[in-house]
Amino acid sequence: LYTSVVGDAISNLLEQAGATVHRVNFGGDVGLHVGKTLWAICRELGGEHPEKLATVPDDGRAEWMAKAYVAGTAAYEEDESARKEIIQLNKQVYQLQAAKDHNSNLAQIYWTCRQWSYDYFDAFYARIGSHFEKYYPESSVADTGLAVVKKQLANGVFKESDGAVIFAGDDHGLHNRVFITSEGLPTYEAKDVGLIMAKWQDYHFDLSVVITGNEQADYMAVVLKALEQFEPKLAAATRHLTHGMVKLADEKGSGSKMSSRKGNILRAVDVLEVAATANREQSGKDQPEVVLAAVKYAFLKQRLGGDIIYDPVESVSLTGNSGPYLQYAHARACSILAKAGKVTPKPSDDLEPAERALLRNLMMYNVVVGQAVVDLLPHSICTYLYELSQEFNRFYENNRVVDDPRASLRLALVRQYADTLKRGLTILGIEAPEHI
RNA sequence: GCGCCCGUAGCUCAGCGGAUUAGAGUACUUGGCUUCGAACCAAGGGGUCGCAAGUUCGAAUCUUGCCGGGCGCACCA
Secondary structure (H helix, E strand, O other), X not given: OHHHHHHHHHHHHHHHOOOOOOOEEEEOOOOHHHHHHHHHXXXXXXXXXHHHHHHOOHHHHHXXXXXXXXXXXXXXXXXXXXXXXXXXXXXXXXXXXXXXXXXXXXXXXXXXXXXXXXXXXXXXXXXXXXXXXXXXXXXXXXXXXXXXXXXXXXXXXXXXEOOEXXXXXXXXXXXXXXXXXXXXXXXXXXXXXXXXXXXXXXXXXXXXXXXXXXXXXXXXXXXXXHHHHHOHHHHHOEEEEEEOOEEEEOOOOOEEEEOOOOOOOEOHHHHHHHHHHHHHHHHXXXXXXXXXXXXXXXXXXXXXXXXXEEOXXXXXXXXXXXXXXXXXXXXXXXXXXXXXXXXXXXXXXXXXXXXXXXXXXXXXXXHHHHHHHHHOOOHHHHHHHHHHHHHHHHXXXXXXXXXXXXXXXXXXXXXXXXXXXXXXXXXXXXXXXXXX
């Protein structure tokens, strides 16, 4: 969720700066995690019985698979024989991918669950307003990754060690990482190399921004260092942005973790749920666009990098530095414009000090956004929008707009203010309705 | 053990290509609506900027050490 929100904001930011942006997603449909999940699924089904998948309720599929993943992970760590079976299953998945096998029992289970997983993510992304132009399943880049690494092994970029193919990161002040396992399977590292190659193939990008959690910072540094050895251009054009974890604020303010990688922890949908609940308690209504604004803004207002502590009540609040506050500020400005009716906004050079101050602040927008583009840091936009709305509220408190001799000029300022808020919020991926 | 990130008001955070009395929000106290949406505005209290050195005319900001927290360090993703 956090990754998606950040990705959207960064994409919007670069797009409004004039770049052509391709939003793509990378997801794991092959690999040990699949083996783990599949293992637990088969156990649950009492063997490789794809017909029994029908007994899983439609709306419980994601949860069912998530449980299987947790169970599979536990078995992998605790049970030696299960571990071997899982490793075997993992291999089989690669094989049935290669053979385009859709008929065997295992293949049927795999493809069905894979589809369920995609359906789930599609629905989720739609819900939060994210959309991807392309989706790279790991299976689609595994082969190229494997091939590239093997080729560069011959060129001396990678080397063999205990039967595996590794990149000696410690020659570069980093750490060593396995790219191809001794089983001959590509690891995430090799797939990431394949992914970058595939993206290059598809887009010939000037800049590729990769966004992940910060636990992958060192890992990605190794991948990029390896890539630099044989594709320096691509490595240089790739930027890795990392964010921290989302923790839910408790009464004392310290947090509990949220991760989709482990079980029984707060998941993305849970965050939306607590936000929705907070919104309902606060407004007495269900306002999906407000809830989304609350969550997105709460995530984005902080500088990228560290963990964030998410407070649902504060996030949906209409007071303070929140998404809903800005939505409200925008709606209020729209309301003023509506009230003005026929009076047309007309800019003028003849400004009073308060008007001048507001205008100056409005003109800072381009500077702030420009800097955000350079830094790839959206949070400064949040700060700016909030301070702008405070500035406006001060102005509005002391100056009449409608039914004032200076109405047309001031309406022009209000117009500009509403537009600025809307543009800024749009970059953040937040809707700016005219009424709230 | 090594590496990366972080430590700023009670809480959540800006500020960190060095510069006037360190800023927001929130919480607390107080004042302001017969007037454009008061979901707002104004005022106040609250900080050894983790600690200690160093560089500098000047350090929250740069360097080093220490303390505290998070993450990562070979066949997982």
